[in-house]
Amino acid sequence: MSLLVDDKTHQDPQAQIGGDHRIPDQSRAARTRSFDVDAFGVPTGREEEWRFTPVDRLAGLFSDTATDDRAGDAAAEFAVRASEEVSVATLAPGQAPRGTVLVPEDRGAAVASANTPEALHLAIAADAELAQPVRVDVAGRGAGRRSNAHVVLEAGAHSKALVILDHTGAADHTGNLEVLVGDGADVTVVSLQRWDDEALHLAQHEALVGRDAKYKHIAVSIGGGIVRMNSNVRYAGPGGDATLLGVYFADAGQHLEHRSFVDHNAPRCTSLVTYKGALQGDTARTVWVGDVLIRAEAEGIDTYELNRNLVLTDGARADSVPNLEIETGDIAGAGHASSTGRFDDEQLFYLMSRGITEDEARRLVVRGFFADIVAKIGVPEVVETLMTAIEEELSLTMGRTPAA
Amino acid sequence: MTTLEIKNLQVSVETEDSAKEILKGVDLTINSGETHAIMGPNGSGKSTLAYAIAGHPKYTVTGGQVLLDGEDVLAMGVDERAQAGLFLAMQYPVEVPGVTVSNFLRTAKTSIDGEAPKLRHWVKDVKVAMESLRMDPAFAERNVNEGFSGGEKKRHEILQMELIEPKIAILDETDSGLDVDALKVVSEGVNRVKDKTGLGVMLITHYTRILRYIQPDYVHVFVNGRVAESGGRDLADRLEEEGYDRFLTAGV
Numbered sequence: 001m002s003l004l005v006d007d008k009t010h011q012d013p014q015a016q017i018g019g020d021h022r023i024p025d026q027s028r029a030a031r032t033r034s035f036d037v038d039a040f041g042v043p044t045g046r047e048e049e050w051r052f053t054p055v056d057r058l059a060g061l062f063s064d065t066a067t068d069d070r071a072g073d074a075a076a077e078f079a080v081r082a083s084e085e086v087s088v089a090t091l092a093p094g095q096a097p098r099g100t101v102l103v104p105e106d107r108g109a110a111v112a113s114a115n116t117p118e119a120l121h122l123a124i125a126a127d128a129e130l131a132q133p134v135r136v137d138v139a140g141r142g143a144g145r146r147s148n149a150h151v152v153l154e155a156g157a158h159s160k161a162l163v164i165l166d167h168t169g170a171a172d173h174t175g176n177l178e179v180l181v182g183d184g185a186d187v188t189v190v191s192l193q194r195w196d197d198e199a200l201h202l203a204q205h206e207a208l209v210g211r212d213a214k215y216k217h218i219a220v221s222i223g224g225g226i227v228r229m230n231s232n233v234r235y236a237g238p239g240g241d242a243t244l245l246g247v248y249f250a251d252a253g254q255h256l257e258h259r260s261f262v263d264h265n266a267p268r269c270t271s272l273v274t275y276k277g278a279l280q281g282d283t284a285r286t287v288w289v290g291d292v293l294i295r296a297e298a299e300g301i302d303t304y305e306l307n308r309n310l311v312l313t314d315g316a317r318a319d320s321v322p323n324l325e326i327e328t329g330d331i332a333g334a335g336h337a338s339s340t341g342r343f344d345d346e347q348l349f350y351l352m353s354r355g356i357t358e359d360e361a362r363r364l365v366v367r368g369f370f371a372d373i374v375a376k377i378g379v380p381e382v383v384e385t386l387m388t389a390i391e392e393e394l395s396l397t398m399g400r401t402p403a404a
Numbered sequence: 405m406t407t408l409e410i411k412n413l414q415v416s417v418e419t420e421d422s423a424k425e426i427l428k429g430v431d432l433t434i435n436s437g438e439t440h441a442i443m444g445p446n447g448s449g450k451s452t453l454a455y456a457i458a459g460h461p462k463y464t465v466t467g468g469q470v471l472l473d474g475e476d477v478l479a480m481g482v483d484e485r486a487q488a489g490l491f492l493a494m495q496y497p498v499e500v501p502g503v504t505v506s507n508f509l510r511t512a513k514t515s516i517d518g519e520a521p522k523l524r525h526w527v528k529d530v531k532v533a534m535e536s537l538r539m540d541p542a543f544a545e546r547n548v549n550e551g552f553s554g555g556e557k558k559r560h561e562i563l564q565m566e567l568i569e570p571k572i573a574i575l576d577e578t579d580s581g582l583d584v585d586a587l588k589v590v591s592e593g594v595n596r597v598k599d600k601t602g603l604g605v606m607l608i609t610h611y612t613r614i615l616r617y618i619q620p621d622y623v624h625v626f627v628n629g630r631v632a633e634s635g636g637r638d639l640a641d642r643l644e645e646e647g648y649d650r651f652l653t654a655g656v
Contacts, residue, residue: 344498345461346498347498347499347500349458349460349461349482349498350494350497350498350500351500351508351512352481352482352483352486353458353459353482353483353485353486353491353492353494354486354508354512354515354516354564354568355483355486355487355512355515355516355568356483356511356512356515357483357515358481358483360511360515361483364500364503364507364508364511365500365503367502367503368500368501368502368503368547369501369502370502371501371502371503372502
């Protein structure tokens with residue numbers, strides 16, 4: 001067994017956060033899970049899992065309210081594009097497989113579940129290898145309009161698929177995604193948050209990874225006033241492999257929060273969690289909380305989680321909290337690393353001393369910062385969207401003074 | 405023909421409570437094709453001179469002038485100084501994660517020349533320069549200075565100099581931390597660029613060792629923030645025998 005902690009960059013989360021940090025008084029596994037909205041109180045911000053979130057701006061999303069659809073004018077427009085190998089249907093609450101994998105873990109997810117009478121059900125036949133991605137475009141039709149969604153993605157055994165969930169426009173959106181990765185299947189889910197500034201978005205994405213299956217979840221959060229996404233994984237058998245990736249870029253006024261939970265509940269599975277983010281502008285805020293639980297039965301597993309943040313200007317704040325619970329010592333490896341750094345003036349000087357202009361030097365450094373995670377994403381159209389968005393974000397601050 | 409003129413240069417660095425004066429009036433003129441060795445004990449201000457000319461923000465120029473062919477270097481930004489033909493080979497080159505050497509070199513060359521190099525020639529130029537510095541081709545795909553050994557960092561600095569083709573280069577302790585083989589390779593690189601482009605060199609060093617491989621036309625002893633004595637090659641030989649003691653006692 002090895003417990004790899006990146007000494008150079010590891011910071012004790014407690015030391016990092018300071019006085020207000022509370023050690024979770026319970027295992028991550030003991031968190032309340034229920035379809036009943038009332039099982040969850042309205043968050044006040046004092047709860048462990050809500051303490052970083054500006055809950056006062058989320059009252060609309062916590063209220064047990066139906067989607068604000070009007071005649072001919074949905075709160076959010078859903079467009080599904082899928083080839084014939086994908087069956088597209090709906091599922092009522094309690095209609096399997098809906099609810100077999102995702103049980104809401106917070107009020108936002110319970111509200112989404114309770115207010116989605118017809119969940120979108122995408123089923124990929126066993127052995128099907130999709131040549132084209134399945135796309136679900138979610139276009140919010142107005143800031144402040146309540147929108148609830150639940151998507152069930154069922155990938156049959158040995159199927160291979162890429163599914164892209166693309167969020168644009170604005171709405172008060174609570175969205176659940178439930179993913180069943182069949183035995184030996186290979187599924188990549190991309191969730192793009194390209195919302196307008198006024199959008200608010202709470203999400204729980206829950207996956208069950210089959211025996212010897214591969215699951216990759218990629219969260220890309222660029223737009224939105226508040227985005228809070230939970231990406232959770234557990235395993236249905238041994239040999240499963242989960243990769244949870246995230247890239248975010250927060251501007252002034254944005255709160256982008258990503259939480260992941262890998263529940264190692266089966267032997268000989270692997271997980272890799274990598275989130276990287278950049279922040280710029282006053283009050284830009286990001287949060288990453290990475291929970292990993294290695295249960296007693298999870299012998300021989302290997303897990304690593306990493307979060308890196310690059311603060312480009314003064315006034316931005318990134319929180320980064322890795323949590324690792326280990327109930328068996330008989331594992332191949334478990335490690336984590338987390339760091340938040342400022343834009344490095346020495347890098348800037350070095351590049352500029354080679355004739356490279358300041359703007360170009362900053363672009364190089366930021367692109368370089370994201371280079372390894374971009375390589376891990378491995379989906380060209382997503383990489384292209386992401387790089388374009390990063391260029392746009394950077395052009396906003398060009399000419400401004402860097403963080404001192 | 406290019407001339408770098410340093411006139412009565414005074415430079416201070418911000419410390420916690422006050423500004424500390426490091427350079428106390430430096431005068432030095434370097435022409436194309438000339439190699440000036442700047443030698444001196446630790447803390448005499450040699451590196452400060454290098455960084456101040458390159459424009460590092462940590463150093464404040466409080467007096468004097470730096471002119472490149474009559475143009476006011478101190479009025480230029482860091483990038484503009486490089487574009488004007490100055491190059492600083494750093495003692496401690498900086499890591500730039502995620503940026504490959506190949507991308508970095510091309511970006512730098514494009515910035516210096518004002519246009520992208522012709523691809524076919526460029527690929528060949530990079531290959532030839534790397535071969536002469538005995539660098540593995542795989543080096544081009546590594547991230548800038550990340551995980552480089554001391555010797556690799558210095559070769560990478562000289563590689564940049566070969567490709568960028570500056571008018572005047574300042575080599576800040578390029579010899580420090582190199583074994584004899586690496587020192588020869590790096591020195592050959594400097595001599596090659598000199599022969600090819602008529603580069604003027606300010607060679608900052610603590611030791612006389614590198615002067616066996618790079619012939620200086622002038623040697624300046626730097627003590628306490630100014631040039632204490634200037635001479636030819638023989639001054640270096642004398643320093644090798646006597647060390648800096650003579651200057652240190654005189655300087656107090």
